[in-house]
Amino acid sequence: MNALAVVVPKAEAEAKLDGLEAEGVYDDARKVREHDAERVELPVLAEPRATTFDALVEQDDPEVRTAGLDDHLRERGWDEAAIAAAPSSWAVVGDVVLVAFPDGYDAEERAAVGEALLDLHGEAGTVLAREGVHGEAREPAVSVVAGSGDTETIHTEHGTKYALDLAEVMFAPGNQAERARMGEVVREHERVLDMFAGVGYFALPMARAGAHVVAVERNPTAFRYLAENAQLNGVAERVECVLGDCRDYEATEAFDRVVMGYYDSLGGYGASEGDAAKDTDGDEGGEREARGDDAGERETRGDDAGDGGDERDGTGPRSDYLAAALDALGGSGTLHVHTTCPEDRFPERSTERVRAVCEARDVTVTDVEARVVKSHSEGVVHGVLDIVVGDG
Numbered sequence: 001m002n003a004l005a006v007v008v009p010k011a012e013a014e015a016k017l018d019g020l021e022a023e024g025v026y027d028d029a030r031k032v033r034e035h036d037a038e039r040v041e042l043p044v045l046a047e048p049r050a051t052t053f054d055a056l057v058e059q060d061d062p063e064v065r066t067a068g069l070d071d072h073l074r075e076r077g078w079d080e081a082a083i084a085a086a087p088s089s090w091a092v093v094g095d096v097v098l099v100a101f102p103d104g105y106d107a108e109e110r111a112a113v114g115e116a117l118l119d120l121h122g123e124a125g126t127v128l129a130r131e132g133v134h135g136e137a138r139e140p141a142v143s144v145v146a147g148s149g150d151t152e153t154i155h156t157e158h159g160t161k162y163a164l165d166l167a168e169v170m171f172a173p174g175n176q177a178e179r180a181r182m183g184e185v186v187r188e189h190e191r192v193l194d195m196f197a198g199v200g201y202f203a204l205p206m207a208r209a210g211a212h213v214v215a216v217e218r219n220p221t222a223f224r225y226l227a228e229n230a231q232l233n234g235v236a237e238r239v240e241c242v243l244g245d246c247r248d249y250e251a252t253e254a255f256d257r258v259v260m261g262y263y264d265s266l267g268g269y270g271a272s273e274g275d276a277a278k279d280t281d282g283d284e285g286g287e288r289e290a291r292g293d294d295a296g297e298r299e300t301r302g303d304d305a306g307d308g309g310d311e312r313d314g315t316g317p318r319s320d321y322l323a324a325a326l327d328a329l330g331g332s333g334t335l336h337v338h339t340t341c342p343e344d345r346f347p348e349r350s351t352e353r354v355r356a357v358c359e360a361r362d363v364t365v366t367d368v369e370a371r372v373v374k375s376h377s378e379g380v381v382h383g384v385l386d387i388v389v390g391d392g
């Protein structure tokens with residue numbers, strides 16, 4: 001007989017698996033799978049002698065388990081403790097693997113994990129260690145740990161192609177669903193202003209859906225990729241790329257929708273340099289304080305600091321992005337405002353801020369919908385507010 005499995009209660013599966021491994025009969029080349037609502041099938045090489053089970057079954061269509069990073073590290077002679085301490089998640093962007101290493105990981109360990117990741121993802125050519133994102137230009141700090149070292153790639157997601165250099169511009173893998181959503185919420189022929197366009201994260205799916213997008217980006221490197229990506233996706237005639245500060249952009253016609261894909265646009269939870277490794281997705285730098293109240297936030301915009309305004313009454317330094325967005329809508333339309341916020345205060349705190357600015361400018365908020373994009377760091381979420389103002 002082959003493809004044997006023992007049926008055990010789900011609640012005991014972990015302990016049973018340890019027992020089977022200790023007996024040397026656990027078959028790790030096959031997947032554990034559900035037997036019924038309460039029980040799972042643990043694959044075995046032979047009938048266990050010491051570990052008890054509900055039933056011994058022969059699987060007709062066993063599922064082969066594909067090797068994981070742990071298998072590749074085991075093959076390299078790593079012990080179980082070292083394997084357990086290895087990174088448990090990473091992102092594949094085009095043919096580059098991005099991975100964050102735990103503190104204290106030395107160069108040799110990084111290189112070994114990097115090589116193992118290249119074995120795991122045969123299509124990848126370079127493994128980069130991510131060390132956060134810095135400054136307003138959102139420049140990533142990365143270092144090559146394995147492979148050719150080529151950091152320029154083309155990443156395809158929901159049919160949208162993003163050419164970019166991961167050593168030069170950021171890409172947040174965790175924002176994938178939100179990038180796709182922007183392509184779904186927009187209607188054909190809508191006029192969209194993307195105030196923080198980057199390489200076209202949101203502008204491209206929206207233009208592919210038929211919208212006309214003005215995409216403003218002030219980092220020249222990101223801007224170069226933005227323009228290239230508009231061509232690459234065949235939407236150059238629907239994307240007007242503008243190099244510069246979005247607050248200086250003067251709309252000649254009102255927009256239907258404005259995207260604000262930058263945390264600091266709402267006085268977020270510290271999209272600033274430093275502490276970057278704490279950010280679970282590495283896209284916006286780390287927060288200064290994982291929790292606590294507003295006092296934990298610090299001014300991060302040197303150019304706007306110290307004008308004496310209060311960000312919550314609509315006159316302060318961080319309200320000007322929102323003010324520019326509201327002006328671009330000309331009194332009615334939809335805003336998509338990204339922000340970071342302690343999870344127990346989201347969306348109330350972020351919504352309050354937007355309402356205060358709208359109120360100060362006599363703009364009517366018709367509807368607010370909030371969603372969490374991802375976890376930003378411990379206790380802090382990256383959220384997005386869809387705000388309808390005026391008659392939409």
Ligand SMILES: C[S@@+](CC[C@H](N)C(=O)[O-])C[C@H]1O[C@@H](n2cnc3c(N)ncnc32)[C@H](O)[C@@H]1O
Pocket residue numbers: 136137138170171172175179195196197198199201202216217218219222244245246247261262263283284
């Ligand atoms: C964090 S990235 C956007 C990330 C995106 N949300 C994603 O899905 O990955 C923000 C971009 O805004 C740009 N930026 C920051 N301040 C800006 C400003 N005042 N005007 C125009 N672009 C700006 C940065 O250079 C950067 O490319």
